[in-house]
Amino acid sequence: MNSELEEEVDRLSEKGLLSLGYGEAELERLAALTLRLGRLKKERQAVIAAHVYQRPEVIHGAADFIGDSYKLAKDCAGVAARRIVFCGVRFMAETAKILNPEKEVFLPAPEAGCSLAESISSAEVRRLKAEHPGAPVVCYINTTAEVKAECDCVVTSANASKILKRLFAGHKKIVFLPDEWMGRNLASELGRKIGRELVVWKGRCIVHENFDASSVRLYRRTYPGVKILAHAECSPALVKLADFVGGTGGMMRYIRRTSAPHYMLVTECGLGDYARGEMPEKAFIPMCRLCPYMKMTSLSSVLQTLEAPRPAQRVEVKPEIAAKARKALERMFELAE
Ligand code: SF4
Missing domain, CATH: 3.40.50.10800 (NadA-like)
Incomplete structure (x- = not known):
């Protein structure tokens, strides 16, 4: 292994990929891809945005911006790059295009929808x-x-x-x-x-509708002192039992500012993986479900999109639709301040 590849393998394992179950051979394979990807990003003047529900190798191996929908919308609103590759689902990539009509926006998994x-x-x-x-x-x-x-x-x-x-x-x-x-x-x-x-x-949401309140009660009894964080898309019955309700960005901030023996994240698995990598000193109890749409993007599909995007991976929004949708997004930025 050359020294550049070795350093990249070390970087990925420091990001927590080794403890998430990626073997050493797999890390070496991924490191070769991420090194190529880093070079291509510069050549193509591209940035990569990734939602926290994406696979850990996409988040830690490729992304320039990581976050929830609001953070990514804000990040994408002011990028200087010519191209945005969006690792997420279609409505997110459309939002990036609406906010950046002059830029090329790509979605590596064009079939990634969302039940909502x-x-x-x-x-x-x-x-x-x-x-x-x-x-x-x-x-x-x-x-x-x-x-x-x-x-x-x-x-x-x-x-x-x-x-x-x-x-x-x-x-x-x-x-x-x-x-x-x-x-x-x-x-x-x-x-x-x-x-x-x-x-x-x-x-x-086909992910959050499947969490049930009775298992949350059981975890509370089994792990005294546990803090339960539920996504706002969960059922009202479950939300009533949670210590914190909100989006993924709010959940991360809540964990950072509190001290508890355990945290249970009632949301898509990607957030648990991300939180473990960011805060290895905290204990997380797994209660997660995979979003099939969010997991459609792989590191190889991101690389292929940068190298030679297929027409279906290019995101277009009709100008008249984009102008009206932009007004509704700008109203959000204004009222959220
Ligand atoms: S988790 Fe998947 S299905 Fe649920 S809201 Fe997010 S993208 Fe849509």
Whole structure:
């Protein structure tokens, strides 16, 4: 092994890949890929954004930006590079394109969708608007560009509560879509009536809908002092049992600022892997499910996208749709401040 490769293997194992179960031969193979990838990024003037649910080798081997939807949207809003390769799912790459119309945006796994984003169409949003005239329509960032274009404001799990509170100051009723459980969780946090004050859609995340409250109760009894952190897409019954509810960025901040014998993250497995790598001194109890869409991206597909992208990997959003969706995203940036 040459010294450059050796250093890269060391870097990857320091990032926690060895303790996550990657063998030495696998690390050597990945290190050869990440070295090539680093050179190509410079040549192609590209940056790589990766959601925390991505595979650890993508996060630690390729990414320039790592974070939740809100952080990545902000990071991508101001990049100087000519190209953005988005390791995540389609609605995220579309958001990057909407915020960077002049840049080329690529999605290494073009088939990576999202059950929430696919739960509602733009025609259904128009129908909701006709049924609730005058009510602002707020959409979670997990929506297609066409759906965002029909909405007044976008939110993420990190800022939804703050933004809805602000909007309720001037409106009696708000339409929130597409995540039903997030909507119900927000209504109970803000003391608002579902249907009369907060109209919700029926979308669900196929990962978070499968966590059940009874196993959380069991973990609480088994691990005294455990802090339970639930994603805002979990069911209202489960959210009631959690010590912290929010998005992945908020979960990481909560773990950093608290001291507990154990932490249980009720969300996609990727966050647990990332948190273990960032805070090896803390103890995490596994309770995770894989998002099949998030795991479609591999290091080789990122490399192939940089080398010779296929037409399907190029992300395009029609200019008229992008302009309207950008307004809804900018409203989020304004109200989240
Ligand atoms: S974890 Fe859920 S919300 Fe996130 S991409 Fe997967 S299906 Fe969509």
